[in-house]
Amino acid sequence: MTVIVEEPVFEVQENSKNISFDTNELVLDAGFVMPEPKLLVSDNGFSTPETNAFGKTFRDYDAESERKNAVEEFYKQNHIHQTVDFVKRMREDYKKLDKVEMSIWECCELLNTVVDESDPDLDEPQIEHLLQTAEAIRKDYPNEDWLHLTALIHDLGKVLVHPSFGELPQWAVVGDTFPVGCAYDESIVHHKYFKENPDHYNPAYNTKSGIYSQGCGLENVLVSWGHDDYMYLVAKENGTTLPPAALFVIRFHSFYALHKSGAYMHLLNDEDKENLKWLHVFNKYDLYSKSKVRVDVEKVKPYYLSLINKYFPSKLRW
Numbered sequence: 001m002t003v004i005v006e007e008p009v010f011e012v013q014e015n016s017k018n019i020s021f022d023t024n025e026l027v028l029d030a031g032f033v034m035p036e037p038k039l040l041v042s043d044n045g046f047s048t049p050e051t052n053a054f055g056k057t058f059r060d061y062d063a064e065s066e067r068k069n070a071v072e073e074f075y076k077q078n079h080i081h082q083t084v085d086f087v088k089r090m091r092e093d094y095k096k097l098d099k100v101e102m103s104i105w106e107c108c109e110l111l112n113t114v115v116d117e118s119d120p121d122l123d124e125p126q127i128e129h130l131l132q133t134a135e136a137i138r139k140d141y142p143n144e145d146w147l148h149l150t151a152l153i154h155d156l157g158k159v160l161v162h163p164s165f166g167e168l169p170q171w172a173v174v175g176d177t178f179p180v181g182c183a184y185d186e187s188i189v190h191h192k193y194f195k196e197n198p199d200h201y202n203p204a205y206n207t208k209s210g211i212y213s214q215g216c217g218l219e220n221v222l223v224s225w226g227h228d229d230y231m232y233l234v235a236k237e238n239g240t241t242l243p244p245a246a247l248f249v250i251r252f253h254s255f256y257a258l259h260k261s262g263a264y265m266h267l268l269n270d271e272d273k274e275n276l277k278w279l280h281v282f283n284k285y286d287l288y289s290k291s292k293v294r295v296d297v298e299k300v301k302p303y304y305l306s307l308i309n310k311y312f313p314s315k316l317r318w
């Protein structure tokens, strides 16, 4: 599907500081010119902070903090209730997109009241996180406007907690995601609570590949239901012109067992492996831009409105 013009030169350097990126280009047969992420070391890039706004290291689910117990209780509920049946039901219902009609920006504004109970690193309203991520990535990738918009919208699916979107409980909306229908990898946060999930005892679902086959492609894998898959469906069904890598990033950005721990690689196909490179880039900004520093919404709004206009219809079905 993709034609590689130059050898990929991307590599992930987890612990590096002050890294920025340059790009080579990939040409898609669909006509979109897809850049290839390339890692360069420079002094101008986004530097990843050592600690979060609470003085702890990022994604430390065991550190004593004011958020620890609530986050653990969130994952307990999430791990007990995300089953194959539940995911299938949610996908069926939400792919109808019959709940609401609104623009992307209206949806961003709706997130100004939503605080994510699964997140040990942030207790700010979600609109802050969207803008912080987008502005951080924009500095390092000034020419990749599709990536700026991807960052702006990646968490919009969290509106599922809103009454007009079905008012789903947080365990069905936020938090890390993982495949259902096969064994839960040990690297998943608070893994022990899967013992209370009925699928854990189903022999069809509890082997390494479960109901899937080697290399089947993530497209064919059911992933726990939440804001990622929902926003992917919304973007795709409303005919976005964002490139495939953007849809992949939106759909799998919470799948930390894959993009951080390298689990479930046996389910990926070649296209997934290409797209994963952009997800690694994206994750750095998604995670480490979380802070108490606010973005001036009115100042940046015209820029993001122009991107929304470029890649989306003015009103979307949600």
Ligand SMILES: O[C@H]1[C@H](O)[C@@H](O)[C@H](O)[C@@H](O)[C@H]1O
Pocket (backbone or CB within 6 Å): 116, 118, 119, 120, 155, 174, 175, 176, 177, 253, 254, 255, 256
């Ligand atoms: O708590 C967070 C939050 O819900 C994010 O939106 C999600 O993408 C992350 O995977 C998760 O760790």
Ligand SMILES: [Fe+2]
Pocket (backbone or CB within 6 Å): 154, 155, 227, 253, 254
């Ligand atoms: Fe997210």
Ligand SMILES: [Fe+2]
Pocket (backbone or CB within 6 Å): 129, 133, 154, 155, 286
């Ligand atoms: Fe995010």
